[in-house]
Amino acid sequence: MIFPQIDTPAVLIDLDTAEKNISRFQSHCDANGLRVRPHIKTHKLPQLARMQVEKGAIGITCQKITEAEAMIAEGGIDDVLLTYNVVGPAKLARLRALAQRVRLSVVCDSHAVVKGLSDVFREAPDPLIVLVECDTGAGRCGVQTPEAAAALAQVVAAMPGLHFGGLMTYPPVDAEESVQHWLSRAVTLCEDAGLVVPVVSNGGSPGMWQASKVAATTEYRIGTYVYNDRSLQARGVCDWSDCALTVLATVVSVPTAERAIVDAGSKVLTSDLLGMTGHGHVLGRPDIAISALSEEHGTLNAPQINLHVGDRVRIVPNHACVVSNMLDHVEIVRGSIHEGQAQVTARGQVW
């Protein structure tokens, strides 16, 4: 039986595999003149943030203030980019407190966000570094044109308490050429306006091996690469052996010759599909489809399921970043060795 001492369902993190993934992408970026700023939303574990920095990352990326607070307190991190528009008095007060503990950068994509930041930081001892978020085609946050980016950059530069830190984008997939065009145009417009653009921050695990194709990039933010998952395997970005996060589950029912039920459902694997069919990959059993999830049940189908009650399976989930957010603890392993539990420090919190 696999890891008999671990009760299921459990999220396993193989540190050897994670370490290999971190080193490989760091080397790739070193060879291509890119700085790496990993996004810790994937793991939310201080020990992995520390490992990423020890292997060459210049700092980390966070999505929430609570994530940053946890990584600073327990991971010894001293450089954080918060890639989120910080809005509202409660969060702005915590942002200001955070800035006293770490080299902090944040993003903005509107006058309203810039004004909120300036109102809080105009009396701060040091200016806050603010990057302009650019919508280069992904259709989420961000200013819509290079011209708008340069205009907002000038607003940031002119506002008390703020320092213009550059440009940031979360790019669409497989669009390196248009993203490069967008960003290089924005840099030119900023420079034409007399601004220095110290950082151009691009990111995303799906395009990780094409990172250098967006030549304007100075920093690359990357999250999922530390664990990898079924979505990245499907894109050819990694192999199954590169998947550091797996879900260990027990077969609790074999109702028919074609169906087995495991104790991992949507409250562990989540319902994220990322455009795929099925809810994960059972390692060593490519014939099995995880065809449905209830909250605490996963339905496995195969022409011959050939599993028995009490058997254990290891599942590579569709999307690692959301699975690591589901349980209070993950199990740390190296190969077949179980090293113990780690608390997922920054999960379950509002902001």
Next chain:
Amino acid sequence: MIFPQIDTPAVLIDLDTAEKNISRFQSHCDANGLRVRPHIKTHKLPQLARMQVEKGAIGITCQKITEAEAMIAEGGIDDVLLTYNVVGPAKLARLRALAQRVRLSVVCDSHAVVKGLSDVFREAPDPLIVLVECDTGAGRCGVQTPEAAAALAQVVAAMPGLHFGGLMTYPPVDAEESVQHWLSRAVTLCEDAGLVVPVVSNGGSPGMWQASKVAATTEYRIGTYVYNDRSLQARGVCDWSDCALTVLATVVSVPTAERAIVDAGSKVLTSDLLGMTGHGHVLGRPDIAISALSEEHGTLNAPQINLHVGDRVRIVPNHACVVSNMLDHVEIVRGSIHEGQAQVTARGQVW
């Protein structure tokens, strides 16, 4: 602004609405001669389990041992049905400990599960009540035919340490007639074999108002009804005003006239679709589609989005049961009054 003292994203539970939902279904079942055994996986809050029992429920249903432990310790619950095959020595040991604290019933659907239960309970002071889970068409766990149900019931009845407690099913939706046929046949076969069938447990919020159509039912398990959600509104089971769980979110970006981004993404709303399009309903804005979720971003689209950075929206999620599992705390409200936070006791745990 809605609830300015609550930071976002937040899960709001309106206790007045929850109480109304509990009372209404209890009355419906009282009028139809059905006992109610609510499934606490939806809320995982001891205070709501207590309210359900105070209003007439005969006990509660849990999916995990940790859920039961939390409800007994903090909710004063004394009767629990665990609708899950308990497999493996660690869980069986905890199940035996649980049985000493409460009137406990569990389910089984195979000889392997029955043997595991008997091995642990044969030396216990009291027999464990075991129901046979029946797959009446939903295709998850359960024996496949009424004949198999009666055969397994006889195995349970003959095993040391176990007491046959009846039949249990999680039924397919809109199939009351076939479920009734299946269960009544199984009851007859059990009785023909000399067994008493004290309980026939059916369940599910989608079919809640048709509960009495499955005449064999003695107990009804129901979870989502306490909160309701977009999936039940879409089925006509409830109205928006019956939705007790909402997600409070702040607009952080309005990149275009048709798009706004809120700070509630898949790590709060989850990716559960339950067959629908879109990721929730913005109360008061039926023109808005929640077209995409990233982990911490929700993308709202409308012909004229007409929202501003800092605005707040309340979202009815697709599936309440998984949303209440995402954050350590929920905010308890009654109408526009904020009563305080409640810890979601039984979440984030393995089993």
